[in-house]
Amino acid sequence: MCVRAIIPFKPVNPKTRLSCILTQEEREAFARVMLDDVVDAVSGAGCAVTLLCTHPFEHAVAATAFNEAGLNEALNACLQKRTQPVLIIMSDLPLITAESVRRLLGTASDLAIAPGRGGGTNALFIRKPQAFHVDFYGASFCDHVNIARKAGLSVDVIDSFRLHTDVDEKEDLVEILLHAPGRTRKYLADLGFSLSVEKGRVGVQRNPHKEAR
Amino acid sequence: MCVRAIIPFKPVNPKTRLSCILTQEEREAFARVMLDDVVDAVSGAGCAVTLLCTHPFEHAVAATAFNEAGLNEALNACLQKRTQPVLIIMSDLPLITAESVRRLLGTASDLAIAPGRGGGTNALFIRKPQAFHVDFYGASFCDHVNIARKAGLSVDVIDSFRLHTDVDEKEDLVEILLHAPGRTRKYLADLGFSLSVEKGRVGVQRNPHKEAR
Numbered sequence: 001m002c003v004r005a006i007i008p009f010k011p012v013n014p015k016t017r018l019s020c021i022l023t024q025e026e027r028e029a030f031a032r033v034m035l036d037d038v039v040d041a042v043s044g045a046g047c048a049v050t051l052l053c054t055h056p057f058e059h060a061v062a063a064t065a066f067n068e069a070g071l072n073e074a075l076n077a078c079l080q081k082r083t084q085p086v087l088i089i090m091s092d093l094p095l096i097t098a099e100s101v102r103r104l105l106g107t108a109s110d111l112a113i114a115p116g117r118g119g120g121t122n123a124l125f126i127r128k129p130q131a132f133h134v135d136f137y138g139a140s141f142c143d144h145v146n147i148a149r150k151a152g153l154s155v156d157v158i159d160s161f162r163l164h165t166d167v168d169e170k171e172d173l174v175e176i177l178l179h180a181p182g183r184t185r186k187y188l189a190d191l192g193f194s195l196s197v198e199k200g201r202v203g204v205q206r207n208p209h210k211e212a213r
Numbered sequence: 214m215c216v217r218a219i220i221p222f223k224p225v226n227p228k229t230r231l232s233c234i235l236t237q238e239e240r241e242a243f244a245r246v247m248l249d250d251v252v253d254a255v256s257g258a259g260c261a262v263t264l265l266c267t268h269p270f271e272h273a274v275a276a277t278a279f280n281e282a283g284l285n286e287a288l289n290a291c292l293q294k295r296t297q298p299v300l301i302i303m304s305d306l307p308l309i310t311a312e313s314v315r316r317l318l319g320t321a322s323d324l325a326i327a328p329g330r331g332g333g334t335n336a337l338f339i340r341k342p343q344a345f346h347v348d349f350y351g352a353s354f355c356d357h358v359n360i361a362r363k364a365g366l367s368v369d370v371i372d373s374f375r376l377h378t379d380v381d382e383k384e385d386l387v388e389i390l391l392h393a394p395g396r397t398r399k400y401l402a403d404l405g406f407s408l409s410v411e412k413g414r415v416g417v418q419r420n421p422h423k424e425a426r
Contacts, residue, residue, distance in 0.1 A: 161378075
């Protein structure tokens with residue numbers, strides 16, 4: 001079984017909630033290293049990768065497609081064309097490992113879903129793509145479970161913090177410095193980020209000698 | 214193998230960061246239902262349970278011990294006395310399932326650790342309790358990994374969002390309403406909590422007709 005993995009990607013001005021600590025140039029480089037870690041893990045688990053990009057973009061390993069339509073419309077058009085299983089997975093999961101991806105692919109159910117923090121969906125493994133459609137944004141975890149149930153598809157919720165931890169805010173960088181196995185941790189360390197402990201709580205700090213170039 | 218599970222528990226004025234939305238009486242009841250869900254999961258995985266309590270407390274199922282010393286001192290005194298494997302697990306993990314506990318107990322390593330969000334430790338399975346000691350508070354995940362490595366113990370990081378998700382702040386209640394399988398979700402629903410979606414982000418709201426009694 002060759003699974004096609006589709007990774008939506010926004011190469012231009014991503015992760016704006018990190019603007020307080022990263023310049024636009026840094027956020028774009030940061031998004032690319034997170035993407036590379038996801039591509040590595042997904043490839044390591046045996047998938048062929050296509051990036052679905054909001055802007056023209058080239059990648060050393062993955063195929064790329066330029067998406068002018070909305071995310072849901074573009075993904076659903078892909079699903080309608082495919083007869084083999086499809087993995088849809090977000091590009092901002094730097095704690096990911098090939099092992100965590102294998103847990104998605106190894107499900108005995110029709111659909112495996114990795115919830116994101118706060119009701120989102122970080123990954124979907126869809127065994128019968130023509131029987132399902134996606135509805136991202138908002139409480140998409142609930143929406144995806146309901147869409148599957150209405151279609152008579154069995155659902156497996158994958159219990160993984162590596163797939164649960166997406167990166168949107170400064171405090172999320174703590175998880176990268178603690179648990180990311182790939183190059184995203186090194187990228188942040190090279191920018192001068194390190195863990196700080198204040199009043200018993202763990203945060204991140206940035207060495208001012210490594211400010212944005 | 215009978216594993217002794219030790220659950221630290223604070224029955225009086227717990228979870229003060231939830232004071233904005235729960236009265237002290239509600240926070241104490243909330244802590245007890247979360248504890249019950251953890252006791253159920255741990256018992257379901259075959260462990261015998263002892264609660265280590267900051268105040269006198271009785272529980273229908275679990276043995277209880279009253280701890281006047283600090284948490285680390287009390288836990289380390291327990292570890293020094295035991296020759297069989299010990300599980301130390303937090304009481305505020307309402308997403309827990311017996312299956313997630315079994316993943317801890319099923320490790321092939323000397324130590325299995327479930328990290329909490331923000332550098333904490335939510336569970337430790339310790340195969341050789343006399344060869345290890347705990348150091349909770351602060352970045353305890355890093356501390357526990359280092360203590361194990363210095364003692365020559367192999368470490369397995371358990372990849373579970375059910376064990377990763379502890380409950381401290383209002384936004385954590387979202388995860389309970391979405392993913393908690395036990396009675397904690399019902400407790401919050403009975404108090405009038407439900408999910409809300411604003412500007413694409415999922416939060417919780419409380420029905421004012423079910424205000425604190």
